Each structure stands twice: as C-alpha cells, then as structure tokens.
Amino acid sequence: MKLTNRAKPIDNSPMTVAERLYIPAIANGMGITLKHFFKKKATINYPEVQRPFSPVFRGLHVLKRDEQGRERCTACGLCAVACPAEAITMTAAERKKGEEHLYREEKYAAEYEINMLRCIFCGLCEEACPKAAIFLQPDKIAPAFYERDEVIFGKDRLVEKMDDRATTGIEKYTGVKS
Amino acid sequence: MDPLLVKALIIIAIFGITLLIATYSTWAERKVAAFIQDRNGPNRAGWGGLLQPIADAGKMFFKEDFIPASANKWLFIFGPSLAMLTALMASAVIPFGDTILVGGQEIQVQAIEVNIGILYVFGVVSLGVYGIMIGGWASNNKFSLLGAVRAASQNISYELAMGLSIIAILLMSGSLSIRAIVEGQHGGNWNILYQPLGFIIFLTCAFAECNRTPFDLPECETELIGGYHTEYSSMKLGFYLFAEYINMFASSAVTACLFLGGFNYPFMDDVRNGLISSLGDVTGHNVATAIGTLVFFAKILFGIFFFMWVRWTLPRFRYDQLMSLGWKALIPLAILNVVLTAAGVLLEMRWLPWLAVIVIVAVAIVQAAMAPKKQLRTQRV
Numbered sequence A: 001m002k003l004t005n006r007a008k009p010i011d012n013s014p015m016t017v018a019e020r021l022y023i024p025a026i027a028n029g030m031g032i033t034l035k036h037f038f039k040k041k042a043t044i045n046y047p048e049v050q051r052p053f054s055p056v057f058r059g060l061h062v063l064k065r066d067e068q069g070r071e072r073c074t075a076c077g078l079c080a081v082a083c084p085a086e087a088i089t090m091t092a093a094e095r096k097k098g099e100e101h102l103y104r105e106e107k108y109a110a111e112y113e114i115n116m117l118r119c120i121f122c123g124l125c126e127e128a129c130p131k132a133a134i135f136l137q138p139d140k141i142a143p144a145f146y147e148r149d150e151v152i153f154g155k156d157r158l159v160e161k162m163d164d165r166a167t168t169g170i171e172k173y174t175g176v177k178s
Numbered sequence B: 001m002d003p004l005l006v007k008a009l010i011i012i013a014i015f016g017i018t019l020l021i022a023t024y025s026t027w028a029e030r031k032v033a034a035f036i037q038d039r040n041g042p043n044r045a046g047w048g049g050l051l052q053p054i055a056d057a058g059k060m061f062f063k064e065d066f067i068p069a070s071a072n073k074w075l076f077i078f079g080p081s082l083a084m085l086t087a088l089m090a091s092a093v094i095p096f097g098d099t100i101l102v103g104g105q106e107i108q109v110q111a112i113e114v115n116i117g118i119l120y121v122f123g124v125v126s127l128g129v130y131g132i133m134i135g136g137w138a139s140n141n142k143f144s145l146l147g148a149v150r151a152a153s154q155n156i157s158y159e160l161a162m163g164l165s166i167i168a169i170l171l172m173s174g175s176l177s178i179r180a181i182v183e184g185q186h187g188g189n190w191n192i193l194y195q196p197l198g199f200i201i202f203l204t205c206a207f208a209e210c211n212r213t214p215f216d217l218p219e220c221e222t223e224l225i226g227g228y229h230t231e232y233s234s235m236k237l238g239f240y241l242f243a244e245y246i247n248m249f250a251s252s253a254v255t256a257c258l259f260l261g262g263f264n265y266p267f268m269d270d271v272r273n274g275l276i277s278s279l280g281d282v283t284g285h286n287v288a289t290a291i292g293t294l295v296f297f298a299k300i301l302f303g304i305f306f307f308m309w310v311r312w313t314l315p316r317f318r319y320d321q322l323m324s325l326g327w328k329a330l331i332p333l334a335i336l337n338v339v340l341t342a343a344g345v346l347l348e349m350r351w352l353p354w355l356a357v358i359v360i361v362a363v364a365i366v367q368a369a370m371a372p373k374k375q376l377r378t379q380r381v
C-alpha cells in the first residue's frame, strides 16, 4: 500500500557482534554530540539582538494622517468588508465646520477598532483602502497582551502620532518613502 | 587545633560541597543540554545563568505543596525524605584527599574512614531505591507504582553486575576500605588500566542505579507520565530531582575512587617532594594534599559531565532491552571478568582481564569483516 511518496532504506539483516556491543555506536554518537557542544549556537538573543524584518513584513496596523496631519480614513468600510477575519469595526460621523484640519474627508471614522486576536495580518485591509489610510507597519510587531480588553485597538492606539510618524512600508510597492 | 574540630569542619565542608555541586549540576545539566543542541541554555539569572538554581529552588518552594486525598500521607512525605537522606549519606566514606597535618597530627580528608567503605556505599545506594518505592506506592496511583516497581527491579538487576565488577577490584586491592583501594592506585597506576571491562560494566550499572538516561525508565514520560513522582509537587518533587543529582555526584566520586585513582595523579610524588622541599614539611604536605583533592574533584566533575553527555546523546532503552542487557550481557561478562582477575592475581599477571576485551574486539572485527554485505531494502513510510 502506497500512502506517501516518501521512502527510506532499511536493513533487516541480523546485527553483527560489533553492532550488538553498542559501544562503537555509542562512541560515534557521543562524538557527534561533542562536536555540537563546540559549534556556534543558533540562538539569537532577543531582545538584545534582533533579526532584521523582511521588507514586506506585515506588522501592527497604523491609521495614517496626511501631510497636514489630517486623518485620511473616510469610514468607507471597505477594509472591514475585505477583512477575512472580520476584525475591523467602525462608526462613521460627519465632519463639522471647523474640523477641517482634523479630517481630510467630509465623513470620518468616529470610532475605528481592530480586534488583534481576530486579525491574521493578511494585509487585505491595506490593499482595500481607497484613501491610503490603513497600513500594516513593516517595523512594528503587535504587542503581547495581558488582559482581554487590551486586545481591541481603538483609534487612540491606531492613529499615528504627529510627532512620531509611522513607516507604512509603501515603498515596497512604489519605491517612494512615505 | 583540636583534631575533632578539624574533622567536624571537614564533614561540614564535604556536606556543603556535595550540596553545592548537586545544585550547580542542575544548572550544568541545562547548559550541557543546550550546548549539545546548539542552544545557549539559561543565561538570564545572574552572569551566564549562574543564579538559575537559586531561582529554581525559590520557584519550587512557592509551588503548591499538594498531597493527593487518597495518598498515604506519612509515607508520601517519607519517600522523598528517604531519597534525599540516603543520597546525602553516600559521600560520607569517600576519601576526598590524602591527609592534612594539623598541630602535629595527621587527619584524613574524609568524613569517616570505615574499613568496609565500599559495602557501606553499596548498602546506602540500595536503600535509595526505597525512597522511590515508598513514594511511588504512597501516591496511590497506578503509574507511580509502575515507575517505582520499574526502579526497584532495575536496581536489583544492575546491582548484581555492579557488585561483581567491584569484586574484581576487591580481588586486586585485597581491602574493602575505599581509602585502601585508592592508595593501592598510587601515582598513575589506576585500576582502569587493569580493569577495562570492569570499568565499562561498573559505569553502565552506575547509570542504571542513578536512574539516568539511557536507563531512566522509572520516570519514562512517554509511558508513565512522570513515573514515580507523578503525584509530587513543590519541594518534595525538588527533593527527588535533587537526590538524583546528589546520587550522580556520589557515583562519579565512587567511580573515580575505584577506577580512576581517586586523588592520585601521575608524578604526584615528584610534586609532593618538590613542595615539601620548597615550603617545608607541614605546609608542603598540606598543599600536596590540596592538589590531590583538586584532582579528585576534577575527576568527579568530569564524571558528572560524562553523565550529562550520555544523557543528551542516547535514547532511552526499552524495558525488555534493559533487562536482557543486565541479565544476559552484563552479568556473564562481569563473572568472566571476576574469573580472569582472580586468575591474574593468582598468576601475578595483572593485565589478564584485558584478554576478555581483546577477544571480544577481535571477534567483533572478524565477524564484521565476514558478515554478508548489508542489503538495504527501500521501505515506504
């Protein structure tokens, strides 16, 4: 019966005396482990040493602002529709007079939440967004959680800070740094 | 200084060193395991992870100390205590060094010198299995009991071969005192040079007696969950694990005494004479003894490393393999070794036990050369 395509050569002939003594085989094995004892260790001492991320790494989400610091998201909901894990929810609101410096479009997301336990970091929200508002940062990992309520990221943690602009990783498509 | 006081200090020092080495064996075990597997091992607690054993002990103390409702409470507590007690007793008769001169008196660097030292070690080590047996029985758990029964039958089987291999040593030294055996190997005249087969048998049995891989069937996780200590938690479990490391230290020490010359090393007389002529009688002698003790500890530490090295190389035996190795291979070989040694002593040819090794190696080589070529069949998996 053929179950897989893998095969390994085996030997069913009776063992010789040398094999039944075990000692040559044991000595051989101990030699191998001793060699590994002095080998270079494979461990990377995180957090002191960090492995470089891939340029297309999909990390923690960020809601971008434009050059004048206005939020780009227009609460169109396309990201939520695109999201296979149904991790995104939002509430839309209308921009009032005098808020033009806060929101770029007339409609904006009053609430915008991503459930990081549901999210699979596929990046489809980033691709769906027509306003180039949501991005998965190539240099930040979603943090670990201690409590359930830390899992849902609201706008307070998603919208980028003006004094700490996020990298979007857009250069992976355009070659232009954002 | 009062010789009694010196003796008390020596006893306390040996006790402390035993505990210290056992403590750091747990650290070394993890380091050796890690290094063999190309990892780093514990390196966060203290420099190079040196505080790890203390952190582990602290963790053990703060775990819930749980006694199962159906367990026999007193025996459940008695089991690990007995394991720990017997483990600590074994190092009492081991000669850690020659003598030191204090106030014109010669004092042996040894807790107690008894003229049946090796029998004492043997007795205490076999008592150790009671700790496991009692713990496994008192847990009132089938897996624990199975582990304990395994431990008991394994220890009994391997004690035979071990005793026989020691008898060969006793034939050569003519004394049961470990100090006398060690002194009989003065200089580089170690017993391993005359007892190659005995050494291998003794070492194998020592692994089995300590319940170390490849003979750690009493705590075989794949079959018995945790074996005899399945129901144990907190420091009671710690005692069992710790007793294993102390046993390892004790059996390395006994191996070093019986086969590797104890505190003897080549050219020790030249070193001693040189020290005496440069430092004076008393200081020179004491310094020479200290060097011997250091050499002895180096041998013990290498023994412990060897235990770990083997543990992280070899897989566990199957139980029937364990039994057939013990009864069908080691005991006959040990008897052969005793006979050859006796003949050697009688004919004054001390190298005679090598004959067995030479014959076995020759047979193995010839048979391997004559064996039909291996035919590899390809089998689908």
Ligand code: SF4
Pocket: A079, A082, A083, A084, A085, A086, A087, A088, A114, A118, A119, A120, A121, A122, A123, A124, A125, A126
């Ligand atoms: S990365 Fe994927 S799963 Fe996560 S929010 Fe975006 S679309 Fe949903």
Ligand code: SF4
Pocket: A072, A073, A074, A075, A076, A077, A078, A079, A080, A090, A109, A128, A129, A130, A131, A132, A133, A134
């Ligand atoms: S992030 Fe983009 S896709 Fe999602 S609601 Fe805002 S504008 Fe629409």
